[in-house]
Amino acid sequence: MGVKEKRARYKEEFRRDILGAAREFFIHEGYEKFSMRRLAEKIDYSPTTIYLYFKNKDDLLFAICEEFFGHFSAQLNRIRTVLPRDPVETLRQALLYLMNFGLENPNQYKLIFFTKSVYGTREELVERGSMARNTYFAFKEMVQECINSGKLREVDVEVMVDTLVIASHGLIAKTIYGAAVPKDRSGIVALTLVDALLIGYRK
Amino acid sequence: MGVKEKRARYKEEFRRDILGAAREFFIHEGYEKFSMRRLAEKIDYSPTTIYLYFKNKDDLLFAICEEFFGHFSAQLNRIRTVLPRDPVETLRQALLYLMNFGLENPNQYKLIFFTKSVYGTREELVERGSMARNTYFAFKEMVQECINSGKLREVDVEVMVDTLVIASHGLIAKTIYGAAVPKDRSGIVALTLVDALLIGYRK
DNA sequence: CTCTAATATTAACAGCGTTAAGTAAAACAA
């Protein structure tokens, strides 16, 4: 690509292009292989150019995570509106979807939940207005509804949400870092885990 | 320290010294700050010297993990012999101990369970005769006893073990990577999580 | 005292994220 064509672009468009290339790269090759220099090579620009559109590596990775959290959040709301009858079943489906999302996007899940640098502290998260915050509240509401409807025990809501999210975190961590578990086995484990928990919380 | 004193040491002894310094360094400053070059500086040797006693960085970190897994494994056996009456209570205590161990040694737990390079695949783990394998079998036996005694449902043993270990993984992941959660809160969450699971599996 | 084997070091390679300084082209002003 010549210099001329490289130039005639709008800032926003180019930012999206970089993000797209980064997403592709990151999803397919994972956190370990991802580097700014290699990304630069892929998009055929010098490494420093990326810094004109993203503050730093974390900023770029954050953008990738937010994209996917956006998709997740949207789907989560769909689940909540489609299955409004039984709050426990809604919560169950939401949890299974979270797990499935993690199993299908392990690199993003890893980045979002198993990395400190990208998402920082809870305060920074709130300040940045991250999507992650939205989904947390969504789960909190779902749990609250289950308790209000009298179907689950009156355990502290935040503690209960934590335990449920923790179950998902653990599953993904084990799948990512543990031995190469066949995906259908993860599915069975996910089901068993969620059901055991929800039975355990049943009134 | 002069060059002379540096020399007059037995290989094994020096290896243990390096390991000790590495453990200290790693525990207190964590994975991110740990580097071979900084460790070398701390023990007042050149970076390459470490490579005469450890194959590479992962090999050194693996040794640190095995140390701590050794302690954990020993304590786990103590729990099993001290509380042999009620298999479910034994399992419960073992799980809580695993979680507590993780909360108190987050850096090692992270290294062991949330890192691919150090512990590798399950096959490599078995080949290396890792302590991790022992503790897995210990949990499997405990779960089997609970089922045999008729106190827990007849869920597939390996699936059940996975879900229980997963719960621990998730808790530690959330504590390590999530917002700075006060430790006593993690304790409550751990209790709630374990009890909900065991109730859920109750016959 | 010399030779060998063990032990430790220096120098180097290839990679990383990131910043400062420099260049070339486009946009704008006169």
Added chain:
DNA sequence: TTGTTTTACTTAACGCTGTTAATATTAGAG
């Protein structure tokens, strides 16, 4: 059209990283 400013990008560099090859130093054996 000419001159100037702004924008977009690159090159060079800093200070890190893990690791290897080649080299120096030393201890102990003969």
